Amino acid sequence: MSSHFLLLVVFSFFVSLVFGVLLRDEPRQQLRTGALMFGGFIATAIVLGWLIYPFPL
């Protein structure tokens, strides 16, 4: 398991799951918060990845 993207997805899933359940009490709200956070993680990582793409290491 060394795919960067897969690891990003797994990490985002667990963190979003815990935060969604921690921050909200109703299952529907937990799902919504978790899904928003998960999408935010993935979208931010992809956008940041493309933003730093031109920079040399």
Add this chain to the structure above:
Amino acid sequence: MTTKSTAAEPTRAAAEPGTLVLLCLVAWLVPGVGHMWMGRRQKGIVFLLAVPAMFVIGLLLHGRVFPFEFSEPLVGLAAVANLLAGAPWVLARLLDGGSGMVTAVTYEYGNCFLIVSGLLNFLVILDAYDVALGRK
């Protein structure tokens, strides 16, 4: 006169200082059990599954369970974060797990999983504490 059982009763009972300390210790040792104790079983089960799973994935990714070396502040802080994971950390220390493999391509990812699982458990403990005090 009959007494009615309300959700606030277990909260009041848990607000005793000794009980609060015990609650925090149990919530630290087994992630999610603090919430189960407070009657929030669904939340507790999610934490019980998610936090140790993150820790185990971190170990599988060859992450390191850091030693308490405060001469290097970041290593010391990472050790504290690892410690906060509770039973998974205790087991990893007892079984000599989490020695880490710096050459592994997933080493840093493993560290990230290990550290974040501990930090998430810290938030879970604080949440259980708030529930016990009746703040949530």
